[in-house]
């Protein structure tokens with residue numbers, strides 16, 4: 296019996312992994328998909344045509360980047376539900392608007408008219424009764440210090456050149472955002488409480504927690 300069957304996770308479940316840049320979403324997505332024999336929906340960074348430009352000039356590229364991410368995530372969302380679920384998704388569509396677009400608007404690096412165009416498109420696409428929400432959102436959290444360490448360790452050039460205040464602001468906004476999030480059940484995991492890299496067997500206790508939360512959802 297595999298871990299999915301052992302813990303009664305439905306084979307059509309869609310589980311999304313959320314959290315700030317560098318917290319460990321891709322690592323968790325890959326590990327969970329392998330353990331549950333699910334497919335992955337990964338956030339593609341290397342072939343994103345705007346990301347590098349965006350980090351060099353937020354004001355010039357923030358609208359283009361948000362539209363690009365929205366289109367990519369919507370296509371992924373459609374694919375996951377058309378294929379009948381059984382997916383772990385790296386980052387939720389809710390973070391694009393709730394964290395990134397809002398932060399750039401609030402900080403003045405996205406204009407008011409661009410922000411309104413973006414949010415009206417987002418609302419028309421996502422905030423409808425026809426949009427299927429995931430069965431669970433796993434929220435990964437950790438101290439700012441640990442997040443900064445991981446961003447540095449991963450070494451993506453565009454992120455190294457971004458001032459720490461950017462990551463600090465994002466870290467603070469994530470905490471507020473998750474406390475108000477209610478589009479689907481949430482499982483919060485602190486990165487201090489597991490280490491799937493050093494101890495791959497710790498994935499089992501995470502799957503047990505996923506099962507408990509899907510069966511007794513806390514919003």
Ligand SMILES: Nc1ncnc2c1ncn2[C@@H]1O[C@H](COP(=O)(O)OP(=O)(O)O)[C@@H](O)[C@H]1O
Nearest residue numbers: 316317318319320321322445448449490491492
């Ligand atoms: N459980 C873990 N323990 C230690 N380091 C980790 C762990 N998970 C991820 N990392 C490291 O942290 C960095 C960011 O992880 P990643 O999964 O790419 O984050 P995200 O997808 O959230 O941006 C990578 O260098 C990765 O190897």
Ligand SMILES: Nc1ncnc2c1ncn2[C@H]1C[C@H](O)[C@@H](COP(=O)(O)O)O1
Nearest residue numbers: 315316317338340360361364391395454
């Ligand atoms: N919606 C977004 N707006 C701006 N930047 C974004 C958005 N979604 C992801 N990003 C950036 C942040 C990172 O530099 C890369 C990949 O994110 P990660 O959390 O490392 O998976 O894209």
